[in-house]
Amino acid sequence: MTNNSSAVYVRHLRVVRGGRVVLPDLTCSVAAGQVTGLLGPSGGGKSTLIRAIVGVQRVCSGTVEVLGRPAGAAELRRRVGYVTQAPSVYGDLSVSENLRFFARVLGVSPGAAAGAIEHVDLTDHAGSLVGRLSSGQRSRVSLAVALLGSPDLLVLDEPTVGLDPVLRRDLWGLFHRLAAGGQTLLVSSHVMDEAHRCDRLLLLRNGELLAEGTPQALRERTQAADVESAFLAIVDGARQEAMS
Amino acid sequence: MTPRITGAVAGRVLAQLRRDHRTVGMLLAVPSLLLGLLWWMFDGSDSSAATFDRFGPPLLVVFPFIVMFLVTSVTTLRERASGTLERLLAMPMGKADLLLGYAIAFGAVGLAQSGLAVGLTVGLLDMDVRGPVWALMLVSVLNAVLGTALGLFVSAFAETEFQAVQFMPALVLPQLLLCGLFVPRDTLPDVLGAVSDVLPLSYAVDAMQQVQLSATWTADLTVDLAVIAGSALLALLFGAATLRRRTA
Ligand SMILES: Nc1ncnc2c1ncn2[C@@H]1O[C@H](COP(=O)(O)OP(=O)(O)O)[C@@H](O)[C@H]1O
Ligand SMILES: [Mg+2]
Numbered sequence: 001m002t003n004n005s006s007a008v009y010v011r012h013l014r015v016v017r018g019g020r021v022v023l024p025d026l027t028c029s030v031a032a033g034q035v036t037g038l039l040g041p042s043g044g045g046k047s048t049l050i051r052a053i054v055g056v057q058r059v060c061s062g063t064v065e066v067l068g069r070p071a072g073a074a075e076l077r078r079r080v081g082y083v084t085q086a087p088s089v090y091g092d093l094s095v096s097e098n099l100r101f102f103a104r105v106l107g108v109s110p111g112a113a114a115g116a117i118e119h120v121d122l123t124d125h126a127g128s129l130v131g132r133l134s135s136g137q138r139s140r141v142s143l144a145v146a147l148l149g150s151p152d153l154l155v156l157d158e159p160t161v162g163l164d165p166v167l168r169r170d171l172w173g174l175f176h177r178l179a180a181g182g183q184t185l186l187v188s189s190h191v192m193d194e195a196h197r198c199d200r201l202l203l204l205r206n207g208e209l210l211a212e213g214t215p216q217a218l219r220e221r222t223q224a225a226d227v228e229s230a231f232l233a234i235v236d237g238a239r240q241e242a243m244s
Numbered sequence: 245m246t247p248r249i250t251g252a253v254a255g256r257v258l259a260q261l262r263r264d265h266r267t268v269g270m271l272l273a274v275p276s277l278l279l280g281l282l283w284w285m286f287d288g289s290d291s292s293a294a295t296f297d298r299f300g301p302p303l304l305v306v307f308p309f310i311v312m313f314l315v316t317s318v319t320t321l322r323e324r325a326s327g328t329l330e331r332l333l334a335m336p337m338g339k340a341d342l343l344l345g346y347a348i349a350f351g352a353v354g355l356a357q358s359g360l361a362v363g364l365t366v367g368l369l370d371m372d373v374r375g376p377v378w379a380l381m382l383v384s385v386l387n388a389v390l391g392t393a394l395g396l397f398v399s400a401f402a403e404t405e406f407q408a409v410q411f412m413p414a415l416v417l418p419q420l421l422l423c424g425l426f427v428p429r430d431t432l433p434d435v436l437g438a439v440s441d442v443l444p445l446s447y448a449v450d451a452m453q454q455v456q457l458s459a460t461w462t463a464d465l466t467v468d469l470a471v472i473a474g475s476a477l478l479a480l481l482f483g484a485a486t487l488r489r490r491t492a
Pocket of ligand 2: 043046047048085157
């Protein structure tokens with residue numbers, strides 16, 4: 001049941017890391033042009049799923065289709081922007097040197113580098129060494145790199161962790177502006193109260209997809225007051241099921 | 245391979261080095277200082293000129309080799325550990341772009357380094373060289389690239405910078421002992437002679453001796469240079485094999 005409106009389609013994905021089955025059999029999809037939240041407790045397999053979608057994870061079986069192509073295909077490398085969980089930028093270069101380097105690698109104009117810095121609100125720090133920035137600023141530099149070249153799909157692994165509430169709100173605002181412009185975003189977080197900021201949600205726990213749908217649908221399903229308690233209800237339900 | 249991307253990598257590596265004044269200072273000055281020390285050590289003895297002439301040229305290739313090996317293994321280890329390698333390999337970056345970018349950047353540093361060292365030994369300290377000075381430089385730069393390529397390769401097998409640095413004595417010191425500097429290679433015990441035949445540094449030292457003793461280009465020199473360049477290429481290929489787009 002491949003869906004035209006899905007930017008990512010994961011079918012029966014199985015991933016084993018270091019002898020542990022991290023994703024036993026995962027099937028899910030990411031809707032095009034929306035902000036999808038990948039939520040769940042730490043160790044649940046969010047980063048592993050993200051790595052499989054970007055095509056850097058060795059997988060055992062199953063298929064991952066991204067923008068109509070198998071994940072990791074060479075044509076996708078310029079159409080998918082990826083932010084790893086730890087900021088992957090050069091601490092001994094300035095913000096703009098980092099952005100200009102990655103812009104050259106991607107073959108986009110140096111003007112795009114300045115634009116990306118502006119998007120993450122770091123223009124005032126463009127000349128600062130990345131290693132001297134706060135950890136929140138560093139992760140925004142890493143995010144800026146992923147914005148270069150306006151990729152069709154942005155896959156962001158915990159981009160808002162460690163940021164203050166104002167910055168978090170601003171970044172979610174940016175994510176929705178990008179989605180309104182036609183880009184697809186998959187954003188992971190272990191902070192459940194970010195759920196209500198997403199158009200769609202995937203709840204991953206212990207490698208299992210516990211729930212998939214809009215925040216509203218999840219609230220209605222569990223009759224919870226907000227998405228956070230809906231998630232907790234679903235997690236508790238799954239736990240009781242596992243124990244009985 | 246894309247020249248734009250290769251150039252971006254080389255430029256970035258050099259920009260990172262420029263920021264690190266201490267490392268640049270060490271890279272450029274240490275080989276010259278050590279060669280100066282060597283010259284001074286033998287200054288008092290009767291055969292001083294002859295001894296300096298014997299040890300100077302081989303050391304002109306050994307120092308750049310060691311220094312480049314160390315700097316590259318640590319730099320690329322950082323690239324693997326920080327996640328920037330994973331990010332680059334998820335971009336339209338060829339493995340050859342990355343490897344050649346590094347080789348070009350450190351090759352350029354090697355050129356500056358050996359330029360200084362050759363200038364000092366031949367120009368100021370009167371090291372006796374019959375062949376062309378540019379051939380000395382060529383051998384020296386090829387060795388710097390070989391050191392870079394080996395450093396890239398071993399960085400895949402180290403998890404910490406401390407481990408990476410430990411590869412230096414393990415990989416470099418046996419080559420140094422067997423390269424003909426201490427005992428002429430043809431008088432080594434058979435087994436050691438055979439081992440020294442497959443170590444690239446033996447050919448580098450031999451090439452330096454060829455340049456030193458012969459005013460004209462020799463066939464042996466061509467062979468030596470081909471072996472060094474081939475070894476560097478082989479090490480780069482091994483290095484490429486350790487760059488995996490998909491990891492566990
Ligand atoms: N490189 C690795 N080798 C072995 N196991 C790993 C590796 N990375 C993660 N894991 C394991 O895989 C599981 C899922 O991890 P991860 O995908 O990082 O979860 P999350 O991002 O949701 O916190 C964890 O149990 C973790 O210990
Ligand atoms: Mg994670």
